[in-house]
Amino acid sequence: MYKEWFEVADSDNDGRVTGNNAIKFLSMSGLSRQDLKLIWAIADSKRQGYLGFKEFICCMQLVSLAQGGHEISHDILLKGDVDFENIKPPRMEGLDELIEISMDLYNDHNMMSQFGDNAGGSLKPAPITFQWFSSKPSQKFLSHVTSVQDGLKKLYNQKLKPLEVAYCFNDFVSPLLTNSDFDAKPMVMLLGQYSTGKTSFIKHLLKCRAHIGPEPTTDRFVVIMSGTDxxxxxxxxxxxxxxMPxxxxxxxxxxxxxxxxxSQMPHHLLEHITLVDTPGVLSGEKQRTQRAYDFxxxxxxxxxxxxxxxLLFDPHKLDISDEFKRVIYSLRGHDDKIRVIFNKADQVDTQQLMRLYGALMWSLGKVLNTPEVVRVYIGSFKDKPVNEDFTGPIGKELFEKEQGDLLSDLKDIPKKACDRRINEFVKRARAAKIHAYIVSHLKNEMPAFFGKASTQQRLTDNLEDEFVKEILRGYSFDRFDKLKPKMIQDVDDMLGYDIPDLLKSLRNPYD
Structure with missing residues (x-):
């Protein structure tokens, strides 16, 4: 019975009873507004602003206690002097009659839908009582979702993508996401100056001699993925x-x-992650040569x-060139993803290694500009054996521990990727909302008839981001959409309800 009542109170068919619907439903109990306000506060103990099915049952039990003269207080659930399992349902005046009427209206509405065209009459919308008291089963979002990534994909297509398209988010900030972006395997990118051992590191990791890039240094971006051959x-x-993403x-x-x-190849590691090899970052005289693309x-x-x-360094390339500095600056906002590998460390002795390690940390501190110390792995990641001059007890033990820590970090990537994907999705949704507010503000500032060009120039000049200025010059502000509260509300509901429910219902597959 409570299940049927919950579906009646849940007029929005979204699996929750919000404040306005609760006021209408609970008013049939005959209790005072003050009592109902206290009952709501106790039932909504998590301060969610709505009642789920369990909270709804608790609310109904509290209503029944209040109707029976029992004193309601905030600690009633903790006292233990009430047998909640055997509480009779509350008296809800007129509820049964309204349910019966709404069912008749629902059946009549279905019949009109089937025969309205043949009868030559136009269909009228169902009355408010039918819309509110419909006992039609709720279309829950999670009922057809099989995984977290599947849920995020559907949320994006249904709620976030319309907002991005309406306000040209893909032109200003980031391209629209595709299904392959959600289904793609986690990726690991290697960056560093030429000949620091990026390609050798990948070959060492995969234990293979597959062709990844031209020797002695890779001159292109190479994605290493799993394949049948x-x-x-x-x-x-x-x-x-x-x-492909x-x-x-x-x-x-x-x-x-x-x-x-x-580059595709069959390998058990590539079934879980994708590796990205990059060209060597230029330094010295070479960095004056302009690349043909935006590196x-x-x-x-x-x-x-x-x-x-x-980020890979070696004992002979600790300097950070201008191009490398620009690359590291472009990683802002992704600081939690960055790890540093001090490669080819067996080419120096222990004393030199300590000094070079300090020099590397000093150089990174000036560029990364963060109070936290970045994790640095020391080792020699190559197929050839470690230099015999550095195979003493300290060096060998150090290399083995560092390599073990790095491999553990790589093994955790698939597990962390699910959480990171959710994090990136939420960041994107908030950025899309801010973008929508900015674009709609520009639209509102435009005059109706005269002075559009001068007003647009004034608004553009006041924007600080030069890149956005260049894009805005190709648009006419008065053609932007006004703010659409429904789209904003859909994104707010997605962040406030859908994603938490998704994480509550579906666990990380690697847990």
Missing amino acids: ERSVPGNTIAVQAD FTGLNTFGTAFLSKFEC TGVTSWFAAKCDLIL
Whole structure:
């Protein structure tokens, strides 16, 4: 019976009874407004602003106690002097009659829907009593969701994507997400100057001699993924495949896509993660040579997609060039993903290693500009054995422990990827909301008839972000959409209710 009552009170069919619906429903109990306010506060102990099914049952039991003359207080649930399992349902005046009427209206409405066209009459909307007291089963969002990523995908397409499209979020901030972005495996990106051992690290990790990049240094972005056989796919091909999460790279042009490829091979590790090898960051005289594409922009794009970013240094390349500094600055906002590898450490003795480690931390401190010390792994990640001059007890033990810690960090990536994906999704939703408010504000500031060009120029000049200015010049502000409260409310409901319910119902598959 409580199940039927809950469906009646839940007029929005969203699995919860909100304040306005509760006022209408609880008023049939005949209790005073003050008593109902206290009962609501006790039932909504988590301060959610709504009642789920369990809280609804508790509310009904408290109403029954109040009708029986029992004193209601905030500690009634803790006293233990009330047998809640055997409390009779409360008296709700007129509820049975209204349910019966609403069922008749529901059946009549279905019959009109089936025969209205043949009868030649137009269908009228159901009356308010029917809309509120409908006993129609609620269409719950979680009933057709099989995993967390599946839930996020549906939430994005139903609630967040319409907001992004309406306010051109994809032109200003980030391209629209596709299904492949949600289904993609976690990614690890390696960054560093040339010949610091990025490609050798990947080969050491995979224990294979697969062709990843031209020797002695990789001159392109290479994505290493799982595949049925070993093969290399050109960048222009991989960027147009809808089942791959790289369609957003088309914005960087053919100059970049000619320096991008995908290397596929069968490997058990690649079934869980994807590796991204990058060209060596230029330094000294070489960095004056302009690349044919936006190298920093590409690394920033991959950083947003990746779950771990490895910065590689070696004893002979501790300096941070201007290009490397720009690359590290582009990683802002992803500080929790960054790890540092001090590679080829067996090429120096123990005393030199201590000094070089200190120099590396000093250089990183000036660039990363964070109070926390970044995690640095020391080792020699290559297929060849460690230098015999550094195989003493201290060096060998140090290398083994550091390598073990790094491998543990890599093994945890699939488990952490689920939480990180939710985190990135929430960040994107909030950014889309802010963007919608800004764009709608620009729309509201535009005059109705005269002075549009001068007003748009004034508004654009007051924006601090130069990149956004360049994009805005291609738009006419008066053609922007006004703020749509319904879209904003959908995103708020998604953040406040849908995502918490999703995490409560479906666990991380790696837990």
